[in-house]
Amino acid sequence: MKNTFGNTITLTIFGESHGPAIGGVLDGLPPGLKIDEEDIRKMNDRRRPAGKTGTARREADRLEFLSGVKDGYSEGTPLAFIIRNTDVKRHDYDALTGIARPGHADYSAQMKYLGYQDASGGGHFSGRLTAVLTTAGAILMRALEEKGILIGTHISVLGGIEDQKLDTLDPADQLRELRGKQFAVLNEEAGEKMRMLIEQTAEQKDSVGGILETGIAGLPAGIGEPFFDSLESMLAHVLFSIPAVKGVEFGSGFGFAEMKGSEASDPFALRDDRVVTLANHNGGVNGGISNGMPVTLRTAYKPVSSIGKPQKTISFEKMEETEIEIQGRHDPAIVHRACAVQDAVCALVIADMLAVRYGTLWLKGGCE
Amino acid sequence: MKNTFGNTITLTIFGESHGPAIGGVLDGLPPGLKIDEEDIRKMNDRRRPAGKTGTARREADRLEFLSGVKDGYSEGTPLAFIIRNTDVKRHDYDALTGIARPGHADYSAQMKYLGYQDASGGGHFSGRLTAVLTTAGAILMRALEEKGILIGTHISVLGGIEDQKLDTLDPADQLRELRGKQFAVLNEEAGEKMRMLIEQTAEQKDSVGGILETGIAGLPAGIGEPFFDSLESMLAHVLFSIPAVKGVEFGSGFGFAEMKGSEASDPFALRDDRVVTLANHNGGVNGGISNGMPVTLRTAYKPVSSIGKPQKTISFEKMEETEIEIQGRHDPAIVHRACAVQDAVCALVIADMLAVRYGTLWLKGGCE
């Protein structure tokens, strides 16, 4: 059972939504990385719900470092941090004990943990755990940016409404623009329509899914391994552990199924002595290895499974069929909040793969 | 960077297409698994090109076991096997030395291996390496079947032509039907159209991509880890290392982006004291853990990058732009051959995850 990911830079994650705390241990960092709590706060703000587009529950993301940080810099020792769980309203969940909510992990978890799991609030499966991912990712994103590597994510599609696309040849400006945004879209009109759709969906006691698109610019060529830790494999591995993710594609992805080889070609060319491709259907990855072009990927998020409408289901406790109507506070959409999470996990994977090739110290500044 | 995958049952892969041999080391098998060379041959036949739908090059897949097998059964020690490379026609590749073929890993590999790589025939990136995956997978598929777990793959889409869909609630019969097929489709008419399209594409010196759909029936509930080794993460990790794969989705995958929560629901119910869901949008996985329903996934394959039409590109050796027209024998499509590969890697992942939960000996027959 592996709650640790990575080869040289690793993240171990723990916590239940209604337990004492959630947290992580980030290991393999070089000494001397600036740990900027403002960066982390901003990243977590992009993840945390607020206003009309998210859950009413106010999640207090009060971060505490337990080890590995001294005077605002990483020591190089394992960096452990926790986020205490406060503002927990247990009564919203009592009526659901022993119930398998459709689309949720209640039943799967019951079969895995044999009844010993803390199910309230989703337990270890709660979207809240993503705060651990964004905290770790924020630390690494700053370091990557100082190495010229930019990561950014926008809402490509939400409930059928499409945003402007990323420039797959040169998205750097778009990526910079996105990171300051609470609701990350490139076209504000599209964003406005999306927000209205979210509100309507909330009134219908329903939910809506979407697709996020991430760009990674400035990654050197040569990163990845054909079998098995290809760049796509490593990114997909962590992306699929973000709750609600059900699909990952790179470059033209599933769109390739409709293309001929001649249409899908990325011809190489030279621009100022740099090797580039004139199209980027491959999303910056050939044979599992980066080719120096921007890495582009899209992730499919299913609609939130907790909806206010009545649903047929079972009680696995009593082994009988029943019906539920979920009360309380639930998100009609979480896709917009996941942008920060996606940035974070891509940063974790990229930093780790670069550390393997260039060494633990590289991310800090140089090499020996 | 790791050419070994798995936690308890692991596969290490090595080899270049034009080197002495390709092969693998399958470690962590229980003792006493039947190693049926007929099974392996059939699996590899599904992968190996023949007739009008594939490359003219006859790949001799003569398998040799070097260790770990005695009298037709696994010893439990590391099982190493090789497949010698014969029938290699080097002259087809000489003109391409130092050239970055569009869509191929030539340039990425040059940046990673600094010129020391064996580039001929695709080297370590060649689709030929998938024979190692099918060989390992064949060994595990038999053992899984004896435990009641069936895996099967068909061509969901090829160049726009669609096959009949898998029954996501109960695909067992379809999965059994598929494994005997050289060209794995559920609807023969669709299959005929696909074969004709492949021939036409070959005549146009072009190539075409597609989508494969895999079903896994009989997997117990409770398999997977929320973070980070979820069932989807582990399957996607290995699927993305199959050459040409550019997208992986589970259940409704990217289709979720158009659904409301109420449309995407999988209500639970009881059938003969068994817990089932009445729909299977989630592809048998909730919260990263299997729920007992069939696991369904789809994989996007880009069109083969080697096409006969002229293509603009560069010589990275001379650092100048150039044009190429690839001669020789190349596949217009490889999607149909990848069905066996996909079955194989899913078997590897599933067997490993079951071994972690139930122990090394479980796959053989029982437990202690």
Add this chain to the structure above:
Amino acid sequence: MKNTFGNTITLTIFGESHGPAIGGVLDGLPPGLKIDEEDIRKMNDRRRPAGKTGTARREADRLEFLSGVKDGYSEGTPLAFIIRNTDVKRHDYDALTGIARPGHADYSAQMKYLGYQDASGGGHFSGRLTAVLTTAGAILMRALEEKGILIGTHISVLGGIEDQKLDTLDPADQLRELRGKQFAVLNEEAGEKMRMLIEQTAEQKDSVGGILETGIAGLPAGIGEPFFDSLESMLAHVLFSIPAVKGVEFGSGFGFAEMKGSEASDPFALRDDRVVTLANHNGGVNGGISNGMPVTLRTAYKPVSSIGKPQKTISFEKMEETEIEIQGRHDPAIVHRACAVQDAVCALVIADMLAVRYGTLWLKGGCE
């Protein structure tokens, strides 16, 4: 850089002696293991200094579970725990900033962490971190005992004084006797002499080392891997990460250098239909795999490096030679406190290796 150990059951450790907290994440536990805080307290009491034989500093080992425990049982999710650092007297260390204390990790750490490390109190190298090992180990020892596996450790040698030896053929009674003891010896007279020697050494402002001997009874045969995770390899790996350990041997260990093969023989025999050996020079391990006989090992602990006598050394901060006389509270010996630590790490390794063979659920009670 790996602060995580294990394959199926893993422990991640973090913390600095003078930081906010030390702690660990124990992952891969089966659900339903009893988490007995009394057990853990007793184990930590054996480790914690008290009275005349140890450091004056009162280490408050107030344990807090952050996740993975519900109503006194393991959930099966990652189990995170911390021990807050209180009662820290920083001023004892100020005079040593930038100084390389002989025998300590100050200089090594400076070279590894480039000055970013928290050096006070030994930082991440402090013996205090062993409280994380004993906490994790206590959880597993109870579960192993219920499976009939006993682990126990005594002080074999302290400053030249020898205890009675373990019965290498059947030490079960001795192992049970040892676990209740604060000062773990089999012969009380020898224990008394050892305690007196410790006091004398403290008065001399010096320190003394020793050898611990551990026995593991009831381990099934067949556990271990010839290359590379042999039973000896895995146990030695973790034992060598206990501060002050400089040697590990199994069975007759270094004593073998003086034996002929005929003298070192462990003849097999049958006793009540059980396979046993009539001698146990091999310490219960053949070819890296357990043979069912008790596993016996001895570990060498160097004398504590912090002594009150003046020592020549350098300031790496100023790059000049200097002399120091360490003030404050230091142990004249730590060997007797390490018995619990050694029990704990052996339990961690054994539990993990059994989980790999028999599955995650085995430790809880049965298998499926």
Add this chain to the structure above:
Amino acid sequence: MKNTFGNTITLTIFGESHGPAIGGVLDGLPPGLKIDEEDIRKMNDRRRPAGKTGTARREADRLEFLSGVKDGYSEGTPLAFIIRNTDVKRHDYDALTGIARPGHADYSAQMKYLGYQDASGGGHFSGRLTAVLTTAGAILMRALEEKGILIGTHISVLGGIEDQKLDTLDPADQLRELRGKQFAVLNEEAGEKMRMLIEQTAEQKDSVGGILETGIAGLPAGIGEPFFDSLESMLAHVLFSIPAVKGVEFGSGFGFAEMKGSEASDPFALRDDRVVTLANHNGGVNGGISNGMPVTLRTAYKPVSSIGKPQKTISFEKMEETEIEIQGRHDPAIVHRACAVQDAVCALVIADMLAVRYGTLWLKGGCE
């Protein structure tokens, strides 16, 4: 079951003594390492028996590279190699089928592999497998030497006869002297006595054990991790998987048990602006991390278990007691052959740990 060791540079080992071949996959090498087959042959010659001091069986160590090598340099892809098993005389083992030879892994293996193992010649436990270790090690030793890191091993004790000790402060000259030697001792007289003892022991149909001492000079400070992959932990992990190794100690090791802290001190000093210690009781490692001084370690080898004298034992096949007298060709000592093996595994560990800190490319020449 882990037959793979390492984090960035890994070795996977496979093979049975009487199977088709033994071999390994060395992964994570940088591209462009010189693969000198002469180096490898010399290393294997030091391991292979010849003349009066070893087994009569002529082991043909004909090496074949299957992948990862092109024109005498590593490609950077997984490097697979095999050594075919020839000159196998199976009849020497027939009488031993189902017998548990004292000191051997027959019974342990039976319990682990449930009868499916190939037991002839020791199967996967044979000392012959160490040829895989020396082959991999030879490749890395050359690269390490070019980085200024020297590794050498001599026979410290054989059957009670002692060699001159290594200079623990500056052993570089001694290490260079040792590597050319077939029978690696520093004092030729002692070596002569050892050889005579081996012959006498052979005539007595007995065997004798010993202690090897290894020195590693030129290792930079800062290598290792306090918990759990300390330098001692990693070296010991692989050393203990060498057949017959039953003890590992660093620096003064078990000798510390007789020392006071004041006697065991390694004072720091400055020599030509370099930090050194004036003694080296700690064997170059403080807190699990290298301090720049030579790393010194000693390994205890038990006497070979196959002796010509009659031994009581059991047949586990028939579950009855019996007696055996082992015929055929067996070594009276293997310690002298293990020097090359010990050099090799230390090279593997050191190279891997340096690759983690400085990156995959460092070993080749520089960094980026």
